[in-house]
Each structure stands twice: as structure tokens, then as C-alpha cells.
Amino acid sequence: MADIHIKGVTKAFGEHVAVDNLDLRIADGEFVVLLGPTGAGKTTTLRLIAGLERPDTGSIHIGTRDATALSPAERDTAFVFQQYSLYPHLSVYDNLAFPLRSPARKMPEDKIRHRVEEVARMVRIHHKLNNRSTRLSGGEMQRVAIGRALVRKPAIYLMDEPLSSLDAKLRADLRLELKRIQAELGATMLYVTHDQIEAMTMADRIGILADGVLVQIGTPRTIYSEPANLHVAARLGQPAINLLPTGLLPDGDAPAGTKTIGARTEHLSIGKASNGHADGVVDWVEHLGDQNHLHVSVGTKKLVTLTDPDTQLEKGDKVTIRYRAPLFFDQAGNRIANQ
Amino acid sequence: MSLTTAHSVVAPSATSKLVAGTIIVAYALISIVPLLWIFATSFKTPPDSIAYPPKIVFQPSLEGYCNLFSTRTRQTPEYINSLGPATGLCDETVRKRNMVIAGPSNFMPRFVNSLIIAFGSTFCAVFLGTLSAYGFSRFKVPLADDLLFFILSTRMMPPIAVAIPIYLMYRELGLSDTALGMILLYTAVNVSLAVWLLKGFIDEIPREYEEAAMIDGYTRLQAFWRTVLPQATTGIAATAIFCLIFAWNEYAFAALLTSGTAQTAPPFIPTIIGEGGQDWPAVAAGTTIFLVPILVFTILLRKQLLRGITFGAVRK
Numbered sequence: 001m002a003d004i005h006i007k008g009v010t011k012a013f014g015e016h017v018a019v020d021n022l023d024l025r026i027a028d029g030e031f032v033v034l035l036g037p038t039g040a041g042k043t044t045t046l047r048l049i050a051g052l053e054r055p056d057t058g059s060i061h062i063g064t065r066d067a068t069a070l071s072p073a074e075r076d077t078a079f080v081f082q083q084y085s086l087y088p089h090l091s092v093y094d095n096l097a098f099p100l101r102s103p104a105r106k107m108p109e110d111k112i113r114h115r116v117e118e119v120a121r122m123v124r125i126h127h128k129l130n131n132r133s134t135r136l137s138g139g140e141m142q143r144v145a146i147g148r149a150l151v152r153k154p155a156i157y158l159m160d161e162p163l164s165s166l167d168a169k170l171r172a173d174l175r176l177e178l179k180r181i182q183a184e185l186g187a188t189m190l191y192v193t194h195d196q197i198e199a200m201t202m203a204d205r206i207g208i209l210a211d212g213v214l215v216q217i218g219t220p221r222t223i224y225s226e227p228a229n230l231h232v233a234a235r236l237g238q239p240a241i242n243l244l245p246t247g248l249l250p251d252g253d254a255p256a257g258t259k260t261i262g263a264r265t266e267h268l269s270i271g272k273a274s275n276g277h278a279d280g281v282v283d284w285v286e287h288l289g290d291q292n293h294l295h296v297s298v299g300t301k302k303l304v305t306l307t308d309p310d311t312q313l314e315k316g317d318k319v320t321i322r323y324r325a326p327l328f329f330d331q332a333g334n335r336i337a338n339q
Numbered sequence: 340m341s342l343t344t345a346h347s348v349v350a351p352s353a354t355s356k357l358v359a360g361t362i363i364v365a366y367a368l369i370s371i372v373p374l375l376w377i378f379a380t381s382f383k384t385p386p387d388s389i390a391y392p393p394k395i396v397f398q399p400s401l402e403g404y405c406n407l408f409s410t411r412t413r414q415t416p417e418y419i420n421s422l423g424p425a426t427g428l429c430d431e432t433v434r435k436r437n438m439v440i441a442g443p444s445n446f447m448p449r450f451v452n453s454l455i456i457a458f459g460s461t462f463c464a465v466f467l468g469t470l471s472a473y474g475f476s477r478f479k480v481p482l483a484d485d486l487l488f489f490i491l492s493t494r495m496m497p498p499i500a501v502a503i504p505i506y507l508m509y510r511e512l513g514l515s516d517t518a519l520g521m522i523l524l525y526t527a528v529n530v531s532l533a534v535w536l537l538k539g540f541i542d543e544i545p546r547e548y549e550e551a552a553m554i555d556g557y558t559r560l561q562a563f564w565r566t567v568l569p570q571a572t573t574g575i576a577a578t579a580i581f582c583l584i585f586a587w588n589e590y591a592f593a594a595l596l597t598s599g600t601a602q603t604a605p606p607f608i609p610t611i612i613g614e615g616g617q618d619w620p621a622v623a624a625g626t627t628i629f630l631v632p633i634l635v636f637t638i639l640l641r642k643q644l645l646r647g648i649t650f651g652a653v654r655k
Contacts, residue, residue, distance in 0.1 A: 050554050072553040079554045081547045089569040098565075102556030152555070 002063030002155040002188065003028045004049065009058030011044055018044040020212035022058070026156070029186045031179075032217075033199040035235060036209035042192040045209070046158045049190065051075045062155045073104060078149035080159040085145040086133040092144055093129040096120060099152050115151055122181060123147040139170040146178065150185070157182075159191045163198065175201060196236050200224070208232045230333040233262050239293055239304040241327075242268075248298055249279055252323050255336050262327035262335075265306040269322050270294070270313075278318035285313060296321070374630075380623035388619040403620025405429035407446050407611065407628075411438040446625060449607040454632065455518055456603055457586040460525035464582045465575060467526070468533025469541075473563060475534070476541040477549075487535070494531045499591045506595055518601045524592060529582040536581070540574025541567065576643035580636065587633050604629050 004026040011019045019041040026032050034042045047053045049060060051072035059068045067075050078099070086095050096116045100107045107115075120126035123143040128136065133144065142162055149157055162178075163171045179202045182189050193199055199206045200220045207217040208231070216228040227233035233241050242263045246254060254261065273279075279298055285307070286293035294307040296319060303321070307313065328336045351359070380388050382399040411433050419439065425431035433440055471490075475483055505524065506515075514520030544567055552562035568575075594606040608625040611618055637644060 050550075052550050052554070071558075072550070073556045073558060075554075077554055079551060081551060083547075085547060085551055087548060087566055087569075098552070099555035102552075103558075103561060104556040148551075148555075 003030075004156050004188065004190070005061040006045075006049070007059050007061070009048060009055040009060065011048055011053055011055050017212050019048065019055075022212075022214055024207065024214060024217070026188060026190060028188055031182050031187075031189045031191065031202060031204045032207060033191045033193060033203035033205075034207045034209055035193060035196060035199040037194055039211075040209040041212040042194075042209055043160050044212075046079070046160050046190065046192055049075075049156065050077050050079050050158055073102075076155045078152050078154040078157050080145050080149045080157070080162045082161045083165055085148070086136075086141055088132075088134045090133060091129070092120075092125060092131050092133055092136070095133050095144055096129075096147050096151055099148060119147045119151045122150065122184075123177070138166055139174065142166060142170075142174065143177075146174075146181075150181065153185075155188065157187055157189045159189065161193050161195075162191075164193070164195065171195075171198075178202065196238070200236070208235055226337075227262075227327065227335055229335060230260065230262070230329055233327060233329075233335070237264050239265075239306065242303045242305070243329075244298070244301055244303075248301060249321055249323065254328055257330045258328040258336060259331045260329040260333070261323065262329060263303075263323060264326075267324050267326035268303070268305055269324055270296070270305065270307070270319050272313065273318040273320050277320065279321040280319050282313050282315055282317045282319060284315050285311065377623045377626050380619055381627045383620050383623075385616070385618060385620055388623075389617070400432070400620075401428060402432050403618075403624040405432050406444075406618055406621035407624040408444055409433070409440045410442050410444050412441045413438050444611075445602075445607065446604075446611075449602050449604050450628070452518060452597075452601055453587065453604040453629075456521045456525065456601070457583055459518070459522040460529060460586045461579055461582040463522060463526040464529035464533045465537075465579050467530050468537050468578060469568075469571070469575060471530075471534050472537035472541050473567065475538050477546060487538075490531045490534050493527075498528050502592065502595055505592070509596055516597050516599055516601045521593065521597065521601055521603070524596070525582075525586040525589065529585060532581060532585075533578050536578045537571070537574055540571055540578075544570050573643050576640045580640055580644050583636060584633060 004024075006022055006024040009019060009022045010017065022041075022045065024032075024045075034045060036042050044053060048055055049062075051067070051070060051074075055068065059066060061067060062075060062077070087098065090098065093116060096119060097112050099105075100112045100115060116129070117126060120129055123146055125140060125143050125147060128140060133141065136144065142165070146159075146162060149159075163174050166174065175198055181187075182202075191198075191202065203220055205217055206220050206223045208215045208223065208228075210231050216223060216232045218226075223232060224236050227236070230243060234243070244261050244263060246258050246261060249261075251258070251261065280296040280303070283295040283297050283302070286295070287309075289309070291309055292307045292311055294303075294305050294311070294313060296303045296305070298321065313319065330336055379397075381403045382401070383394070383397055384400045384402050387394050387397045387400075388403075405428070409429060414437060416437060419434050419437065422439070425434055430440060474480060475487060480486065509515045509520055512520075514523070548566040548570070549559065549562040552566050553559060557565065588605065589603075590605040593603045597603060597606065604625070608622060608629065611621045611625060
């Protein structure tokens with residue numbers, strides 16, 4: 001294990017700048033998640049660290065070594081791809097042993113067997129070691145793919161949306177397992193996803209990428225409660241944050257220069273209008289079982305918030321809405337920090 | 340309205356199956372009759388082979404095969420009687436025609452030439468084709484599209500159009516009537532087919548496999564050998580059959596460029612006719628044996644061949 005230092009890395013494919021002047025430092029044993037939509041440069045960042053792409057400018061240090069010009073084999077990273085990562089012509093055992101059998105390593109077969117069995121138990125696939133890798137379910141395949149990264153003890157594990165092709169239940173299970181394994185090994189990990197729940201639950205720090213730029217990096221709590229700008233604010237929270245212009249509702253203590261107010265569920269108090277004054281009308285209530293989504297019209301704007309499962313509000317009800325310490329953003333979309 | 344005739348949109352109806360089946364059977368019969376005729380002729384005696392009306396039922400004889408593998412000289416009955424008892428089936432058969440076996444014919448060496456040249460050129464074409472296809476598939480080759488078109492364009496004219504320049508070049512280079520010359524020639528003709536077919540197959544193999552291997556400590560060549568090649572075997576087998584069939588059947592260049600030591604079976608077989616009358620059973624026997632290797636190869640690899648033919652039509 002080692003820390004990773006990316007300094008001023010830019011990578012363009014033709015006209016398209018995939019990664020723009022990226023600075024990122026990952027500490028030894030840290031779990032960093034890069035969160036962003038498709039095309040934000042997440043995968044390119046991983047491929048740059050793995051050596052599958054060379055940066056146009058900037059440098060990449062792995063541990064104390066400058067790895068910028070090293071071949072993938074020399075960098076000592078492990079990569080879990082989104083899909084296609086198991087060799088269809090090999091058994092589960094041989095897939096797991098493949099990295100250890102590399103000519104660069106020359107590990108004796110009995111040591112390989114020992115290590116493969118250890119990892120197979122860790123990812124709970126040891127009962128299927130002799131299966132053809134094509135005869136596995138999606139979840140099992142992905143566990144083998146993760147296992148194949150874990151058999152080695154590289155400087156850093158790079159994971160490219162390893163759970164995105166799985167169904168919701170498996171994703172939740174593997175999310176927990178992956179976090180458990182990472183903590184057990186004390187592994188340095190850079191994990192890429194567009195799923196905010198994965199980012200919130202697993203990361204020590206989350207980096208928000210947009211159009212190749214690292215917009216903000218910090219703990220999940222910081223990113224959630226102190227987003228740097230509108231883009232970051234919109235990436236986290238379910239339902240998504242409501243972005244409203246000033247003047248729509250009583251602004252309260254909005255600082256000077258505020259143009260947009262960001263209000264999540266916890267930033268709004270909604271009550272049934274009683275004495276004739278109302279701010280909005282309930283459009284409909286989405287019943288999700290354990291919670292409800294409340295859709296409210298305020299003038300031409302629509303709000304979505306969570307509400308109790310036993311809410312008394314119904315479609316057509318007039319409501320009053322007040323902010324409770326919401327987020328304030330200026331003209332440029334940057335958040336204005338509370339004094 | 341009848342409820343018993345469940346009609347599926349995608350499954351062919353009984354009528355269309357019947358029509359398709361009839362056409363296939365008819366086509367198979369038309370194709371196989373000449374082959375059966377050659378096979379039957381190879382077991383006829385020379386008089387039976389030219390009998391009119393043609394004999395469907397006949398007494399089978401190995402005379403064609405005896406004649407194919409031997410050269411014979413005509414002798415007087417007195418001389419033949421003075422010899423000891425016949426030493427084998429063929430000896431006995433030719434003596435009935437007032438002949439004795441003088442030695443082995445050139446068929447075996449020519450057949451071996453065919454094997455060496457066809458398999459040798461197939462190996463070279465597939466080897467070069469796999470490496471170039473991999474290169475075109477995975478790397479940014481400057482002018483890749485133009486190069487690929489150039490490679491394809493070598494296949495656009497009939498090869499025989501360049502027969503005379505090649506004949507003159509080969510004479511200058513001393514490649515005329517050599518196995519090496521024929522292997523080079525057939526490789527050159529086949530390599531374009533191999534590159535194009537194999538590029539399609541290799542494009543279908545996701546590059547993540549090699550990338551994963553390279554991150555795991557393998558060099559690109561090792562990654563290619565360990566991950567790409569095993570998955571390309573279907574494509575390589577299909578390509579190999581197409582190349583082999585071409586090289587095995589090729590007649591025109593073989594007739595032009597080989598006459599002796601490197602002569603292949605296709606130009607040799609017709610020359611049998613001239614040796615002592617029209618020996619159709621020997622020609623048919625040569626043709627029958629000539630068919631065997633390609634038949635075995637094709638049956639062994641028929642699945643890959645089918646995949647090669649339908650390639651691109653169906654996604655996996």
C-alpha cells in the first residue's frame with residue numbers, strides 16, 4: 001500500500017478534454033470515491049493511474065516513485081472493470097490465479113493456491129472455484145472480479161463502477177462487503193461511481209467530478225452539507241435538492257448577493273395553511289411505503305420533499321412553506337458560506 | 340376460428356419448413372451426385388468406367404488405385420508367365436492387362452507437396468493475419484483505413500491476372516517450382532482474407548481483457564497470447580479453413596509455376612489421363628484421395644466454419 005499523488009494531470013482525446021488539470025492526493029489506506037455523471041472523466045482518471053492512458057501534462061506518483069512514464073505492469077495497481085473482466089476460457093480458480101501467475105511475479109503454485117483460497121473465502125466464492133467463469137451469476141462474476149484484484153497486494157485498488165451492472169439488492173450487499181474488505185485490508189482504494197449512495201456509504205472522502213474538473217473533495221458529510229456550488233449540491237440527496245430563486249418564499253436571513261436558494265427536505269418546514277395565507281399547493285403525494293415524496297407547486301416552481309408516511313396532506317391542499325437554514329448560492333452558482 | 344393452430348410470429352410454419360427442406364435436399368443431391376460418381380468411378384475397371392450405358396451396379400475393383408500409385412510397363416504374356424507368382428493384389432490386377440509394375444508413381448510426392456504447401460501457406464497467412472488484425476484492431480495505425488483497403492484491394496482482381504509478371508519474377512528469383520515459392524504466393528493471396536476476417540473477430544473481444552492482464556503484470560505480447568488468442572480460436576479456425584481450401588484447390592498458379600519437384604496434386608491428377616489410354620478410374624481415385632484431407636478438416640471444424648460464414652449476421 002502507498003499514497004498516490006496526482007499533480008496537474010490533463011488528458012485530452014482529440015478536442016475533448018477528459019481530465020482537466022487534476023490535482024488529487026490519496027492517503028495510504030484511504031477510500032476515495034469519485035462521483036460524477038457519465039463523461040465526467042472518472043474512468044479516464046482511473047486509466048491514467050493504471051497506466052492505460054498517458055497524461056498530456058502533469059505527473060502521477062505512486063508511493064515515492066514517479067509513475068508517469070511507467071508501463072501498466074510496472075505500476076503495481078489492481079483494476080476492477082465495470083464488466084468484461086473475467087476470462088471466459090478460464091475457471092474461477094484460474095481467473096483468480098491469473099495475476100499471480102504473471103511472468104513478472106514467478107510465485108510458486110502452492111503459494112498461489114493458498115492465496116487464491118484465502119481470497120475466495122474473503123469474497124465468498126470458494127464453493128465455486130472449479131466452475132467455468134461463464135457459469136456464474138452476475139453477482140458471483142463481480143465478486144470474482146473483485147477477488148482477482150484482491151489476490152495481489154498492490155499500491156492501490158482502482159474500481160470502475162464495479163457494482164453498476166448488478167441489481168439493487170446485490171449492489172447493497174456487495175457495497176457492504178467491499179467496505180468490510182477494504183477496512184480489513186487497510187487498502188488504499190479509488191472507487192468511481194455515479195451512484196450517490198455508494199459514494200456516501202463507502203467513502204472516506206468523496207471527489208465530485210464535472211466535465212473533467214475536480215469541483216470539490218471532502219468527507220461525505222462536508223460534501224452533503226457544505227457543497228461548493230450548485231453542481232455539487234445537485235449531486236447528493238434524494239430527492240434532489242430544490243433550487244429556488246430568491247424572493248419566491250420569504251428569504252429569511254439570506255446573505256447579500258444570494259441569487260439561488262438550495263433547499264433539501266431538512267431545510268423546509270411545510271404545514272397546512274390555516275388562516276387564508278398559503279405559499280403553495282400540493283400537486284400530489286407519492287407513496288413509497290416507508291416514506292412519501294411530496295410534490296408542491298409554488299407559483300411556477302415545483303418542489304419535491306420527503307414527508308412522513310402518515311402525512312395528512314393530500315392533493316390540492318394549500319400549504320405554508322418556510323426555509324430552515326437553507327443553502328445560499330450567488331450569481332455564479334457558488335455557495336455563500338454562513339458566517 | 341380454430342384454436343388448435345397456434346401460430347408463432349417468429350417460428351417458421353410447417354409449409355415454409357417443407358419448402359426449405361425440399362430445396363436443401365434437392366441442392367444437396369445435385370451437389371453430391373458428381374462426387375458420388377467420381378467415388379464410384381474410382382472403384383470401376385477401365386472398361387466399366389467408359390461403358391455405355393453407364394454402369395450403376397458393377398463389380399468393384401481396386402485397379403484405379405493400383406494404377407494411381409504405380410507406373411507399369413506392357414510385357415508379352417510369355418514374359419509374364421515366366422515370372423513367379425504375383426506378389427500382391429495390385430500385381431495380380433495389372434498382370435491381367437499384360438502389364439507389370441515398374442515402380443511407384445509420382446502421386447504420393449505430389450500429394451505430400453500439396454499438404455506441405457497448403458498447410459504451410461495457411462499457417463503463414465493466419466499467423467501474419469492474426470498479428471496484423473490485432474494491430475489494426477488495437478492500435479492507432481496511421482492511415483489504417485487506407486491500409487486496410489489496400490490489403491483488401493489485392494483480392495479484388497482475379498489472381499491469375501498477375502500470372503505472367505509473377506511467372507517472370509519467380510524465374511528471376513529462382514522460386515519457380517519450389518515449395519517456398521508456392522507457400523509465399525498462396526500466403527500473399529490469403530493474407531488479405533485473413534486480416535479482414537480476423538480483424539472482425541478480434542474487434543469483438545473487449546480490450547479490457549488485455550488491459551486487465553497488463554495491469555496484472557503481463558507485457559502486451561504475453562497478454563495477447565494468454566487472453567486474446569484463446570478467445571479468438573473460433574475466428575482463427577474459420578479463417579484457417581478458408582485459407583486452406585483456397586490453397587488446397589488452387590490449380591492455375593500451380594499448373595503455371597510448378598512442373599516437377601514442387602508440383603501439387605491439382606495439376607498432377609489430369610496428367611494421369613495421358614499415361615496409357617484414358618485411365619478414368621485412376622484419375623477418379625486420385626481425386627477421391629485428394630478430397631479426404633479437406634473433408635476431414637472441414638468436418639472437424641464445421642462449427643467454426645459456420646460461424647465464419649454467418650459472421651457479422653448474428654450477434655453473440
